[in-house]
Amino acid sequence: MPMISYEGKRIGRYNVRSLLGKGGMGEVYLAEDNELKRLVALKFLSKELTQSAEHLNRFIQEARAASALNHPNIITIYEFGQSEGHHFISTEYVEGTDLRIRLSNSSMTPGEVVDIAVQLSLALEAAHSAGITHRDIKPDNIILRNDGYVKILDFGIAKFMQAGEGIEVESGSVVNVNTVPGVIMGTPQYMSPEQARGRHIDHRTDIFSFGIVTYEMLTGKAPFSGETPNDIVAAILLKPPRPIADLAGDIPGDLQKIVRKTLRKLPADRYQSFGELLGDLKKVQGRIYNKKESIESAETELFGDSSWTSEEAETQCIAVLPFKNLSKNEADDFYEFALADMVITELAQIKSLRVRPSSVVSKYQGKDVDPYQVGNDLAAHTVLSAGYLTAGNRIRVTAQLIDVITGEIQWSDRIDVEGDDILALQDSIGQQILKGLRLELSEEEHREIAQRPTEIAEAYEEYLRGRDNLGRFMFRTVSSEDFDAAVTNFKKAIEIDPEFALAHSGLGACYANRFFRGMG
Known part of the structure; x- marks a missing residue:
């Protein structure tokens, strides 16, 4: 009907x-x-x-x-x-393309496949930890967003399990070998053997379906096929999949081995959890990333952001959130934007790293935000989230460098400095971020990072206050009061250190903004 x-x-x-x-x-x-x-x-x-x-x-x-x-x-x-x-x-509502359409358009590189596979594994690991098995993993239920994120759909038809329970497959989900209309839950081509037989199933059925999808991404073909649903079920139950190497070249051997293990007929012979599977996938992902076997794989393996240009896709991207004032001392609020801006300015000197500019992250200042959502919104691979406490003349910064895709904390530390040694804080945070990202710098970049913009802490603090006031003026208030304060700060910084180039640049930015905004 x-x-x-x-x-x-x-x-x-x-x-x-x-x-x-x-x-x-x-x-x-x-x-x-x-x-x-x-x-x-x-x-x-x-x-x-x-x-x-x-x-x-x-x-x-x-x-x-x-x-x-x-x-x-x-x-x-x-x-x-x-x-x-x-x-x-x-x-x-997710804007993007489902994996079925993506597969029909062109072949996928190993880097792109592993990226999608890692995100699927993270999602299904979370679902299984909550006792939920999807049971219908297939390309049609996987959406690839334009920024590279993967979304699994139709969890509303999943089955909920109590701890230690399997799932009794209701009659509607068993493939009726005589009639197709009997199929309600699950798609024959992506069913596990136990699901196709109508046996009790658990979370490992998703691992098998995941393997089918990954095989299809790598080869462009389904591992089990046939002219009729009966033939497909027979292949799933009885036949081994054709070796990936026979259908696609340049697929890492370890990745082929992972897929073979997911497609074993007996649940006990497969990976027993997505956590276990994820560990092997990440090893392959790391090797693909480090080798950069081709320009194409380098463009796609970095989380598949199709909105980037090919030049941008070859570099990692980081977003530095405005720092949080944990001491709630209003006199120190300027550090929120200023410290983040300081780190952004230093990291921007590195050619192998893309840094989201201060103008983009300033909107998060003073707000409680989810770093993962920020990374998602800004198409950043990693996010630096930090807070600070001030006590007397001391500043304590606690910071975390978060991998948005894997959810792992790449680096976490607490840094204590004297208030008059803010430059040391910049050096420490910058070096720790580079260590966490495992970036290899050129000699020129090492020199640029090591070179301080000024050796006079007082001048640098005035500069930071100027950046904070200018940022507030440009991105939030457009207030003449904030504009005048920024000009005063930059002039003081120049007065203290006449050779301080960044302070001169900041003052020039003030006057340029005044002109373009028609302020005289």
């Missing part, structure tokens, strides 16, 4: 705009949430799924369990709702 069209209709608090896609569960529409003023994806359930009260109640329970997942690579479920008899799920 065909579903009615919801385009142009008002469903609850949602204005439905356009159809995004159709699937076995129903239809998905782009809609606007009138209360929260955001775009969402609305999945309307087919009538067949809503006729059984028991089935519907179980679905609601499972959707609620899945909505508790909070991970950057898992689509966010906002609610399971009903309005005038229409049952729907409201989720995060």
Whole structure:
């Protein structure tokens, strides 16, 4: 029975705009949430799924369990709702391309495949830790955002497990070898052997499906195929996949070995968790990154940001958040922007590193933000998050360098300096970041980093205050008071150290802004 069209209709608090896609569960529409003023994806359930009260109640329970997942690579479920008899799920709207379309467009490099595989593994590891097994991992349920992030969809149809339990596959999810309409949960081509047989399944079924997807990304072909669903199931149950090396060249041997292990017929012979699998994937990812076997792989393995130019994609990217004033002393607020700006200025000298400018990160000043979300928003691989305490003439900075994709802390430290030795703080933070990023600098870059802009701490503090006031003027207030304060700070810095080039540059920036803003 065909579903009615919801385009142009008002469903609850949602204005439905356009159809995004159709699937076995129903239809998905782009809609606007009138209360929260955001775009969402609305999945309307087919009538067949809503006729059984028991089935519907179980679905609601499972959707609620899945909505508790909070991970950057898992689509966010906002609610399971009903309005005038229409049952729907409201989720995060993700702009991007599903992996199915990506596979049909062109081949993928090993670096791009590993990047996607790592993000999928992180997401599924988080889901399994929460007792949730997806059961329908396939390219159609994987979205590649334009900034390189991967999102797994349809966790609302996943099964929730108590600790130690397997999943009883309901009859609808078993492939009926005589009729296709019997298939509700799971797609034959991406099912595990135990799922296809209708056996009890656990989280390891996702590992097998993951292996199928990864094999397909590497070779462009499915590991198990056939003319009919019966043939596909028979291949999954009985036949080994064709060796990857027969279908694609230049695939690292260790990566082929990982995929083979995920596709073993018996769950006990596969990886037993995505945590275990992730460890091996990261080793391969590190080797691919370090070798940079080709320009193409170097462009894609760095988290696959298709919006970057080819030149940009060859370098890592870092975002330095405004520091947090943990002592809540208003007199020291200027350090929030100034310290971050100081680090940004130093790191910007390194050609092998892209640094998000102060103008971009200034909007986060004074706000509690999630570093992972910031990295996501700014397409940065790593984020520096730091706070500071002042006591008398001492400053203590605590900082973390976070890998946005893996979630790992690459470096964490506490740095104590005297207030009149702020230059030492800059040197220490900069060196620790470079160590955490494992960057190899040229001799010229080493010299530039080691060279201090001034040796007079008092001049440098005035410069930092000037940068803070100028930043406030340019990015937040456009206040003549902040502008005048910045000019005064830079002039004082120049008076203290007439050779201080950055202070002269700051003063010039003030006058340029005054001219362009029509302030005389």
